[in-house]
Amino acid sequence: MPSDLAVGDIIATPVTGAYGHSMGSNYNKVTRPAVVFVADGKARLVVRRETLDDLLLLEVD
Numbered sequence: 001m002p003s004d005l006a007v008g009d010i011i012a013t014p015v016t017g018a019y020g021h022s023m024g025s026n027y028n029k030v031t032r033p034a035v036v037f038v039a040d041g042k043a044r045l046v047v048r049r050e051t052l053d054d055l056l057l058l059e060v061d
Contacts (some may be wrong), residue, residue, distance in 0.1 A: 029055055
């Protein structure tokens with residue numbers, strides 16, 4: 001990790017193998033991050049960040 005990394009900075013992980021979004025899970029109720037495509041210097045949000053409300057939506061009493 002860069003030593004000058006700060007809260008709010010964006011980190012790219014261009015190659016994650018089997019650990020990409022399609023294989024993601026909510027193990028221990030950890031929400032999944034957003035998915036952003038970047039091409040020609042332009043970013044496009046394609047999957048929004050999960051919230052705790054998203055996870056709880058499927059829970060039943």
